[in-house]
Amino acid sequence: MYFGKKRNNNQEPGRVPPNQNVTSTFPVLHAGNVPYYKDLSKWNLQVYGLVEAPKLFTLEEIMSLPQSNTLNDIHCVTGWSKLDTNWQGVKTKDIAKEVQIKDNAKFVILYAEEGWTTNLSIDDFLKETSLLAHSFANEKLTPEHGFPLRGVFPHLYFWKSAKWLRGIQFTEQNHPGFWERNGYHMEGDPFKEQRFSYD
């Protein structure tokens, strides 16, 4: 398995956020059920809201956009971190080019299957490391890890990285998502330990 330039050194000062433990496994974590798609012909990704050109992408269209390969550490709010995770997909910047985000868009709502949502700022969404991933370590995502498409926002706690992504809405106001309505932080920076909104 190809992992790119492995920096296998979790002793690197400041690499692992406070109160996180590095794991070499790949835990599966979510609320609700794993969708097992039999037929992707009806799958689409709706990108809409404060954009000039709202668009419904098929998976084929996603695959035909410029492809990127990222290597980043991920941090789950429950306390595990995984180093050097290698994802393939389309940068959020390249999705943004397709729909042309309006100036008054300040926040993003990500919609997953079963109505699960999460929210982040436009800057977090458009960060250079932010990806819509269809593959992990050059293998297409397993159903449990988000097949056929998930967000990967490695600079935020991993709950922001919506699996089974179906919609991206650009908004002016910040609308709390599923965990955010249940007390989790609106931003979720692991290095600032932004776990809960009352912190």
Ligand SMILES: Nc1nc2c(c(=O)[nH]1)N[C@H]1C(S)=C(S)[C@@H](COP(=O)(O)O)O[C@H]1N2
């Ligand atoms: N659709 C959806 N995406 C989700 C979640 C969820 O409940 N539903 N949980 C989040 C949380 S809390 C984590 S830690 C990661 C886990 O991703 P993994 O199962 O691939 O490790 O998915 C995130 N994405």
Ligand SMILES: [Mo]
């Ligand atoms: Mo999580």
